[in-house]
Amino acid sequence: MSHLLEVKNLSVAFPTEDGLVQATDDLSFHVDLGETLAIVGESGSGKSVSSMAIMGLHNPKSTQISGQVLISSLGHSTDVVTASSEEVRRLRGGTVSMIFQDPMSALHPYFTIGNQISEAWLLHNDGTKADARKKAIEMLDLVGISDASNRVDAYPHQFSGGMRQRVMIAMALVNHPKILIADEPTTALDVTVQAQILKLLKDMQHEFNMAVILITHDLGVVAEVADRVNVMYAGRLVEEGSVNEIYKNPVHPYTIGLLASVPRVDQAHGTRLKTIPGQPPSLISLPGGCAFEPRCEFAKFVPGNLCKTTRPQVEEKHTGHLARCHLSAAEIKAHQ
Amino acid sequence: MSENILEVSNLRKYFDISGGIIGRKRHTVKAVDGVDLTVAKGETVGLVGESGCGKTTVGRTILKLYEPTAGSIIFEGEDITKYSQRKMKPLRAQMQMIFQDPYSSLNPRHTVGDIVAASFAIHKVTPEGGVKKTVQGLLERVGLNPEHINRFPHEFSGGQRQRIGIARAIALRPKLIIADEPVSALDVSIQAQVVNLLDDLQSEFGLSYLIVAHDLSVVQHISDRVVVMYLGKVMEVARTEDLFKSPHHPYTKALLSAVPIPDPTIERSRERITLVGDLPSPANPPTGCVFNTRCWKAQDICRNSVPAQRTVGTSTVACHFPE
Amino acid sequence: MLKYISKRVFYAFVMLFVLSMVVYLIFGLVPIDPAKLSCGTHCNPVVVEANRHRLGLDIPLWHQWWNFIMGLFQGRTYGEGAAMIHCPAPAFGYSFPNNACVTEVMAGAFPFTFTLAVGAFILWMTIGISFGILAARKKGTYIDRLSTAFVLIGSSLPIFILGLLIYITAFLLHLIDPITQGTWVSPLSDPIGFFRNFIFAWITLALAYAAIYTRLTRSNVIETSTEDYIRTARAKGVAERDVLYRHNLRTALAPLITNAGLDFGGLLGGAIITERVFQLPGLGYMSIKAVLRDYDLPLIMGTTLLAAAFFIFFNLIVDIAYAYLDPRVRLN
Numbered sequence: 001m002s003h004l005l006e007v008k009n010l011s012v013a014f015p016t017e018d019g020l021v022q023a024t025d026d027l028s029f030h031v032d033l034g035e036t037l038a039i040v041g042e043s044g045s046g047k048s049v050s051s052m053a054i055m056g057l058h059n060p061k062s063t064q065i066s067g068q069v070l071i072s073s074l075g076h077s078t079d080v081v082t083a084s085s086e087e088v089r090r091l092r093g094g095t096v097s098m099i100f101q102d103p104m105s106a107l108h109p110y111f112t113i114g115n116q117i118s119e120a121w122l123l124h125n126d127g128t129k130a131d132a133r134k135k136a137i138e139m140l141d142l143v144g145i146s147d148a149s150n151r152v153d154a155y156p157h158q159f160s161g162g163m164r165q166r167v168m169i170a171m172a173l174v175n176h177p178k179i180l181i182a183d184e185p186t187t188a189l190d191v192t193v194q195a196q197i198l199k200l201l202k203d204m205q206h207e208f209n210m211a212v213i214l215i216t217h218d219l220g221v222v223a224e225v226a227d228r229v230n231v232m233y234a235g236r237l238v239e240e241g242s243v244n245e246i247y248k249n250p251v252h253p254y255t256i257g258l259l260a261s262v263p264r265v266d267q268a269h270g271t272r273l274k275t276i277p278g279q280p281p282s283l284i285s286l287p288g289g290c291a292f293e294p295r296c297e298f299a300k301f302v303p304g305n306l307c308k309t310t311r312p313q314v315e316e317k318h319t320g321h322l323a324r325c326h327l328s329a330a331e332i333k334a335h336q
Numbered sequence: 337m338s339e340n341i342l343e344v345s346n347l348r349k350y351f352d353i354s355g356g357i358i359g360r361k362r363h364t365v366k367a368v369d370g371v372d373l374t375v376a377k378g379e380t381v382g383l384v385g386e387s388g389c390g391k392t393t394v395g396r397t398i399l400k401l402y403e404p405t406a407g408s409i410i411f412e413g414e415d416i417t418k419y420s421q422r423k424m425k426p427l428r429a430q431m432q433m434i435f436q437d438p439y440s441s442l443n444p445r446h447t448v449g450d451i452v453a454a455s456f457a458i459h460k461v462t463p464e465g466g467v468k469k470t471v472q473g474l475l476e477r478v479g480l481n482p483e484h485i486n487r488f489p490h491e492f493s494g495g496q497r498q499r500i501g502i503a504r505a506i507a508l509r510p511k512l513i514i515a516d517e518p519v520s521a522l523d524v525s526i527q528a529q530v531v532n533l534l535d536d537l538q539s540e541f542g543l544s545y546l547i548v549a550h551d552l553s554v555v556q557h558i559s560d561r562v563v564v565m566y567l568g569k570v571m572e573v574a575r576t577e578d579l580f581k582s583p584h585h586p587y588t589k590a591l592l593s594a595v596p597i598p599d600p601t602i603e604r605s606r607e608r609i610t611l612v613g614d615l616p617s618p619a620n621p622p623t624g625c626v627f628n629t630r631c632w633k634a635q636d637i638c639r640n641s642v643p644a645q646r647t648v649g650t651s652t653v654a655c656h657f658p659e
Numbered sequence: 660m661l662k663y664i665s666k667r668v669f670y671a672f673v674m675l676f677v678l679s680m681v682v683y684l685i686f687g688l689v690p691i692d693p694a695k696l697s698c699g700t701h702c703n704p705v706v707v708e709a710n711r712h713r714l715g716l717d718i719p720l721w722h723q724w725w726n727f728i729m730g731l732f733q734g735r736t737y738g739e740g741a742a743m744i745h746c747p748a749p750a751f752g753y754s755f756p757n758n759a760c761v762t763e764v765m766a767g768a769f770p771f772t773f774t775l776a777v778g779a780f781i782l783w784m785t786i787g788i789s790f791g792i793l794a795a796r797k798k799g800t801y802i803d804r805l806s807t808a809f810v811l812i813g814s815s816l817p818i819f820i821l822g823l824l825i826y827i828t829a830f831l832l833h834l835i836d837p838i839t840q841g842t843w844v845s846p847l848s849d850p851i852g853f854f855r856n857f858i859f860a861w862i863t864l865a866l867a868y869a870a871i872y873t874r875l876t877r878s879n880v881i882e883t884s885t886e887d888y889i890r891t892a893r894a895k896g897v898a899e900r901d902v903l904y905r906h907n908l909r910t911a912l913a914p915l916i917t918n919a920g921l922d923f924g925g926l927l928g929g930a931i932i933t934e935r936v937f938q939l940p941g942l943g944y945m946s947i948k949a950v951l952r953d954y955d956l957p958l959i960m961g962t963t964l965l966a967a968a969f970f971i972f973f974n975l976i977v978d979i980a981y982a983y984l985d986p987r988v989r990l991n
Contacts, residue, residue, distance in 0.1 A: 042523035043494075057893055085899075093896030100894075105887035109987055110909050120895040155986040160614045161387075171895065190386035190550065192611045195594040199610060217524060220553070220596030223603040243600045261528035263557040265595050266602065269576045273532055273557065276525040279493050 002072050003030035004211050005054065005096075005179055010067035010081075012049050012058065019284040020064075023049040025235045027067070028314070031179065036205065036212040038226035038243070040219065040258075044280055046235035047215045051181045054213070055098055056080045056088035071095060073178060094124040097172035101184035103164035107156035113140070114152035117171045124175045139170035142207070143200060162193035169200060176208050183215045198225055219262050223247060231255045234281055234291035237314060241321035251332050252323040253298045290326070301335050302326045340410075341512055341544045342375040342398065347407035349390075349397045353619065365619045367393040369568035370407070372645070373546075375512065380538065380545040382559030382576070384552060386591075388615055390568040395514045395548045399433055400424050412511065429459045432505040436517035438497035442489040448475070448500055449485035455507040474503040478533060495526035499533065506537060514546045519554055531558055552595045556580050564588050567618055567626040574651035584648045584658040587627045625656065633657045664979060671971045678967050680724060682960055687720040691954050696755070713738045714753070727752065727960075751964070752957025756949075761961040765942065768929075770843065772941035775934065776926040778857055779864035784919060786869040788912065791876020796903070798881060806873055813870025822863045822936035829859045841938035860937040864930060868922060875918065879911035886910070913984045917977050924973025928966025942966070 010027040013020050024046035031037045041047040052058055054069050069080040073095045080088055092098075100106040108116060117139060118132035125132075133152065140148035143166040156164055165185060172180060182201065186194035202225060205212050216222060222229055222243065229246040231239040231254065239252040250256045260274035278295040281287075293299050293307040306326050314322050317329040325332070349368040368390045375381045383391045397404050400419065408417045416427060435441035442451055452471045456463060463470040472482035478499040480492075489497055498518065505513055518534065519527040531554060537543060549555050555562060555576075562579045564572045564587065572585040583589045590609040597603050611630045616622055622629045628638040635656070643656045694711035695702070711717045714737065715726055726735070734748040744753060746760035757764045794806035829835040834855070844852040883889065884907055892906040929943025938944075946962040949955035982989040 042525060055894055057890065089896050089898055091896075092894055098894040100887060100891065102887060106891045108888040108892070108906060108909075110913075110985060112986075119897070123896045155990065157987045158990065162614060168891075171891075190615075191552070191594040192386065192590060193614075194596075195608060195610050218596070219524070219598035220603070223598045223600045224596045226600075247598065247600050258525060259598065261525050262598050263528070263531070263553040264597055264599075265553050265556050265580055265592060266597050266599075267557070269556060269580065271557075272535070273528040275528040275532060277529075279495065279526070280523070 002070070002077060004033050004072055005031040005213075006068070006070040007050070007054065008068040008070070010050060010053055010069060011065070012046070012053050013064045014062060015064065016284075021283045022286060023235050023283060024053070024232075025286075027232075027235075027237055029230055029237065029240060031211045031213060033178065033211055034205070034209055035227045036214060036225055037228050037230065038214045038216060038222040039230045039232060040216060040222055041232035042217055042280060044234070044283060045232040047232050048183055049235075050232075051098070051183055051213065051215050054080065054179075054181060055092055055096060056083075056085075057092075071179070090124070093120055093172075093177075094175050095177055096179045096181065097175070097177040098181040098183065099165070099168045099172050099185050102188045103161055103168050104156075104188070106168055107164060109156060112153050112155055113159070113167045113171075117152075117167070117174055120171050121174045135174060136170070139174050140167070143167070143170045143173075143204070144196075145170070160193075161189055162196060165189065165193075165197050166200065169197075169204065173204055173208060177210055179211045179213065180205075181213045181215065184217070185214070186221060187216070187218070194221070201225070219259065220264075231258070234286060235283055236291055236324060237322075238292065238325070239321075239323045240314075241318075245318065245321045249318070249321070249329075251317045251321065251329040252292075252325050253296045253327075253332070254292050255323075256332070256336065257295075257297070290324075298325075298327055298332060298335055301331065339377050340374045341377045341412055342373075342546065343408075343410040344371060344373045344394075344398060345408050345410075347371045347394065347397060347409065348405040349393050349402055350405045363619050366568050366621065367618060368397060369621075371565070371568075371570050373563050373570070373573070375544050375546055377511075377544055378538070378542055379561065380547060380559045382555035382562045383546060383548045383565065384550065384555050384562060384591075385565035386550060386615065388567070388618055389565040390618070391548045391550075391565050392516055394565070395433070395516050395546065398546070399428075399431060399514060426459070429455070429461075429508040430510050431512045431514065432508070432510040434498075434501050434505050434513060434515040434518045437521055438494050438501055439521075441501060442497055444489055447486050447488055448480075448492075451489070451500060452503050452507055455504060459508060461508065471503075471507075474507055475500075477537075478503045478506075479529070493526075495522050495529060498522060498526075498530055502530075502533065502537070506541065506543075509541060510543070512544045512546065514548070516548045517550065518547065520549065520551055527554070534558065552592065564591065567616065567621050569626055570645070570654060571627065572651060572653045572655075578650050582649070582659070584651050584653040585627075585655050586631050586633055586657075586659065589659060590630075625654070663982075664975075667975050667978065671975060674971055675964065675968055676728075679728065679960075679964055682963055683720065683724040683727065686956050686960065687723075689956075691956065693755070693954070693956050696954055713742075751961030754949075754953075754955050754958045756953035756955050757958070761957045764945065764958060765961055765965060768940055768942045768945045771841075771934065771939045772927060772929050772943065774857055775860055775864070775930055775939060775941060776923060778861040779868065779926065779930075780919070780923050782861050782865035783868040783872060786865060787872025788876050788915075790869070790873040792880055792903070792908070794873065794877040795880035795884070803877075806877065810870045810874045813866050814874075816867075818863065818867050819932050819936065821866060822860075822933055825859050825863050826936055835859060837938070841940055856939070860930075860933050860939060863936070864926070864933050871918070872915065875915055876911070879914060880907055883907045883911040909984075913981065916980050916984070920973040920977035920980070921970070924970045924976075925966075927969040927973075929962065 007027060007029050010024055012024045013022045027050055039047045053065060058065060065081055067081060070077050071080060071091060078087060078091060114133055114136045117136035118129065121132045121135045137148045137152050140152060145151055145163065145166055159167065186197050189197060198221065201212065214226060226243045229241060229243050230237055231252065233254050239246065239255045246255060250259060257276040261276055263273060276295055281291055289308040289310055290312050299307040312324045312326045314324045317323050347368055348370055351365045351367055353363055353365060371394055383394060385391045396402050398409055404417055408415055411427065411431065449471050452474055453467050456467055472485055475485060476482045480496060480499050519530050522530060538545060547555060547558055559576050562574060562576050563570055566587050572588045580592065583592055590611045593609045613630050616629055624639045624641055625643050628634040637656050643654045645652050645654050648658045694707050694714060694716055698706050698710050715723060730750040732748055735746050735750040737744045737753050746753060746762060749762060751761035754761050754764050790806050794803045797803050840856065844856055846853040889902060889906055892902050929941055929946055931943035931947050934941040934944040935947065942962055946959060949958040
């Protein structure tokens with residue numbers, strides 16, 4: 001059985017004056033219908049770059065892409081990397097949709113929201129403008145915008161941030177996509193609004209039975225909504241597993257460090273935060289070994305210079321729990 | 337912690353929004369509307385709330401970057417409310433600010449050394465052992481390589497730039513630091529480093545902090561006391577443990593329940609209060625309690641009369657029906 | 660919106676009113692006496708005085724100004740009896756060097772200026788915007804560099820040099836006849852003659868202005884293409900063509916309206932150099948003659964106010980157009 005989305009050995013690089021920026025490197029993962037995959041990482045980890053690659057949104061002139069991004073739709077599989085631009089365009093907004101971090105700037109300021117949602121529908125359906133408008137009102141209603149039949153003619157600047165994100169969601173879902181990519185969908189919003197939007201996303205996922213790829217740096221949000229988690233560091237997948245496995249039983253030193261360094265509201269006040277020493281590496285000419293080695297507390301337990309010289313491969317550490325580390329899960333546990 | 341370094345009472349800051357060619361006054365936005373808060377010596381007070389609640393305006397008004405509309409600001413027993421910029425100058429050495437965006441708050445044309453040393457030049461102080469040595473010492477103290485004194489801000493990462501901002505702020509050994517979202521632009525692993533640095537500097541130099549932030553997890557971690565704001569008003573003031581264990585104001589309760597906890601088991605079994613609706617416009621706030629339009633406990637009295645601050649346990653709450 | 664427009668129109672009139680006062684004051688202070696100038700070769704103090712009276716210059720300055728304002732609405736009559744001259748409203752005064760009412764003189768010159776401005780405007784907007792879009796789409800390629808070269812030449816070459824170069828070239832190719840050049844030919848009776856009159860002047864002006872618009876369009880399109888809502892458009896499956904024409908250009912070209920409106924409004928006041936080079940007796944040519952040769956104060960007054968009125972009017976048009984395009988402006 002093939003997966004709904006399968007990313008195989010995806011590498012995305014940007015040539016710059018200073019050298020080749022390897023934004024993602026040999027990245028493989030998959031998503032199935034109905035599940036939520038969270039891709040977690042800090043800035044520069046390659047999480048947004050990979051989502052843009054799934055959408056085929058990288059400019060081929062300024063990007064080097066290799067590997068495969070296979071999307072199954074109606075029993076037919078398309079490789080976004082090699083497909084024609086027209087094929088990819090038809091997938092975008094149809095089978096795969098996306099919402100973005102900043103709903104303030106993601107909507108066109110000159111068009112009414114109804115116009116923008118209608119456009120999305122008309123791009124993928126045969127119908128009249130009146131049909132599209134009806135569809136837009138229906139969608140706005142569905143995402144919880146009251147008085148939708150009037151507000152369909154409003155402009156984005158007349159909405160609050162949370163409302164605009166609802167509009168974005170309505171627009172992304174108007175063609176009933178199979179995959180929704182949500183790139184930091186709540187980062188620009190206040191926490192109380194964040195809670196509303198996350199709930200809406202969950203409801204919509206049930207309503208439309210789609211896969212959601214949630215791209216975020218917020219481990220709290222991940223814990224709330226994800227089924228599976230990919231942790232990325234310096235353009236590489238470092239750990240993948242079910243949300244419970246990742247939080248309860250992390251096996252990659254980066255994941256362990258990241259989870260320990262997040263302040264939590266349910267923690268005793270006044271405890272000192274654990275930190276990961278140092279800075280993320282530059283993505284230009286990464287050293288040959290493990291990208292996390294300079295910051296890793298466990299590297300000293302690996303015999304020889306293995307972490308410096310040899311790049312670890314993604315290995316299954318437990319059933320369905322993968323990590324890119326020279327140490328076994330048991331060794332990590334022993335030294336923790 | 338007996339003496340207060342900062343006492344703010346009934347602080348108000350209104351902004352007039354004018355329009356038209358002749359600039360007629362259209363309406364007034366009450367960004368800060370009667371805020372009381374104190375910071376004791378050596379204490380960290382967290383000022384939290386969502387965007388548009390006025391927390392940033394409070395910080396800036398205390399530093400006299402804005403002229404207060406009403407109320408009083410007492411810094412170290414000195415009433416600075418009406419001080420002119422010239423009179424504020426010597427005090428600025430003692431009250432410093434750390435900004436949110438480490439990318440735009442450092443002059444890109446100045447070296448790190450110049451940026452940190454600027455405080456000495458402005459206040460015409462020559463530190464013991466010379467400027468260069470002191471600056472290098474400061475850089476080292478905030479965890480930067482002192483040899484990088486001649487580098488420019490763009491050669492540093494976000495976390496390192498925030499460290500430069502901190503070095504600049506502590507250069508004159510201030511007594512109070514007002515930090516506006518000091519870590520919200522930083523990545524998680526870097527955020528923890530900066531939070532710990534702020535902690536260490538506090539005990540080392542006996543600093544007092546007023547931390548303005550929206551991230552309750554960070555505030556919970558760093559603050560001794562927390563002030564919760566909503567639409568220009570203080571909703572609740574409490575010791576951090578008390579606030580997070582037993583919030584008394586419905587808004588605080590909703591706010592806390594909305595903060596996700598990075599633990600799937602806890603997170604999915606929590607009871608969550610999802611507030612309905614949007615933040616009302618600060619130009620046209622609701623009558624009575626400003627929170628009444630989104631509060632599940634609201635009754636007629638909430639719509640008609642502004643709740644007074646009352647003491648519940650160790651907390652101060654502005655609510656007719658505290659939890 | 661209507662309220663806003665009427666308010667702006669009202670302010671426009673106030674501005675013109677004040678401007679006329681300032682212009683009058685300046686002319687009152689200039690040590691030139693129109694009465695002496697209009698008196699001809701056989702001049703004596705009596706004639707000068709008579710002229711002064713006839714021109715209404717023997718009364719205080721403010722009163723002269725008031726007569727001027729009234730003349731705009733009521734028309735004016737100069738002199739008495741057989742020498743009486745009547746200028747119907749709107750009367751800007753009487754131009755002695757031209758032996759005609761200023762309004763008449765300006766009305767004769769205006770078609771040249773108007774034709775010149777409209778033709779050049781259409782040409783430069785077309786060239787500027789298409790080159791700009793092309794350069795933005797082919798950013799970094801030789802086409803982009805070519806357009807940069809065009810911008811550099813167009814904006815650094817003074818217009819009198821550009822104009823002369825084009826004139827001489829056209830002359831050498833026998834495309835311009837210096838004898839008939841600049842005589843008004845109706846586009847209806849002789850379209851070819853009409854175009855021959857104007858085409859090189861259009862090209863001259865268009866080249867100078869198109870350079871600016873190429874640069875503006877290019878930078879605006881490139882800047883807009885990095886906006887989040889352009890990414891959103893791509894993400895929902897909009898084809899590249901429509902991303903550019905429907906989503907990008909809408910916002911990228913809106914700021915150009917400001918420049919276009921003001922440039923066009925400014926040109927309607929007369930393109931002095933171009934009109935001079937191509938012997939087109941438009942408002943610019945006329946006002947330069949009035950200033951440098953004839954010291955024709957009423958005509959200067961008239962052209963100044965007319966130019967200002969055009970400028971103010973197009974300023975208003977720009978604001979209305981902008982509000983029409985950008986809902987954030989319209990609805991606030």
